[in-house]
Amino acid sequence: MKFQNILVAKNNNLAQVTINRPKKLNALNKATIEELNVAFEALEDDENIKVIILTGSEEKAFVAGADISEFAHFSVNEGGGLARQGQEMLFNFIENLSTPVIAAINGFALGGGLELAMSCHFRIASNNAKMGLPEVSLGVIPGYGGTQRLPQLVGKGKAMELIMTAGMITADDALSCGLVNHLTTQEELMPLAEKIASKIMRNSSVAISAAIKAVNANFVDGINGFDVEIEAFGNCFGTEDFKEGTTAFLEKRKPSFPGN
Template sequence: MTYENILTKFQNGITTITINRPSKLNALNKATIQELHDAFDAANKDANTKVIIVTGSGEKAFVAGADISEFAHFDVKNGGKLAAKGQELLFDFVENLSTPVIAVVNGFALGGGLELAMACHFRVASDNAKMGLPETSLGVIPGYGGTQRLPQLVGKGRAMELVMTAGMIDANQALAYGLVNHVTTQEELLPLAEKIASKIMRNSSVAIKGAIKAINANYKDGLDGFQVEIEEFGNCFATEDFTEGTTAFLEKRKAEFSGK
């Protein structure tokens, strides 16, 4: 598939999706959100893709925010529709993918950019990265899940401060807060993400799918995360990967998982 605003590359079990609007600091508009949905969907359905990496083009920005020109004139009804559609198409969609998604934050991740990074399963950042939710400085609040995922990751008090002040934090502060898992240089950023991806790919993709579902359940209203864990644990016993993993362990050899 050909895209206008993103680039995709598959290599060694990893699909890398790059948001490619450098003149706009990779800001998210409706067209880019749709393309990202399509690319994530395709990668998740590709049996050869074991890990998805998402990043921004250049060295300045992961995603510097949403394209404000698209919604500055909206009324209440259209504003609500914008948030609902964006969450459905991209942010909630990414969070619930069965393929692990790593956000490679290579610069500014602001507003919708930080919301996209937080929707991913975890994040690594370059040492020049800056992160924040500046929406209150525009007279609006985060609308793509920021008020929900930021407290889950950094705690209520820190999230309240970041949203209320519309401030930015640097990569090391994000690391101390638990917002990102690792910080490294621009040069080592993608290699680090690929190294982590290679560790993930050694393990059972069908088990990882169940683990993602169980972990996410803890953060969803109306779901008992412990019960989801029990169900997913039980489901593993019917898989070829469980047979291979336990047999390999008992035979003291490396498991060769089929993902089935």
């Protein structure tokens, strides 16, 4: 598929997905969501890709929200369908990928943009970044998982304040409340993301996939995360990665994980 709104680049085991609508501050529209879904599906199926970095083009915005013009006249049913389809196609999909996804927030991450960043496995940001969920200022609420993921990351009280005030916070504030893991300059954002990715890629992709599933299980109603962890832990003992990892440890050498 030839993409119109995103760029996908691969370098050995690392992939970078860039939302490329700079004139619209990389706002999410239906076409971009569909393209991101296709891109992430393909990268998930690519056995060579061990880590994905998601970012926005140029220096102003990661994603400055959804394209409001697309849904300003929606009905109740259309609005509900928009949220459900978006969550299933992209936001929940990214969260549950077995391949780690790092959000490199290079500017404004507002509304659907912040929700997209929060669906990634963790986030780093440049010091010019600003984040927020301004939906209530438009008479609507976050619909792409924002009311669920923000409290998980920053706590209920802080999330309530950010959602109800519709305000933006600085990158420093985002770091202090745990919304992002690391803060750096615009110039060093991608090098830092790649450095973290290289550390991840040294480890067992099979074990990382299992860990993602176990961590996410804690936030699913009706699922006992401890049971998921126990089962995943046991399954690791049947993998070639476990054999290689333990053998390398006992032989005092660096492991070379086969990825199965």
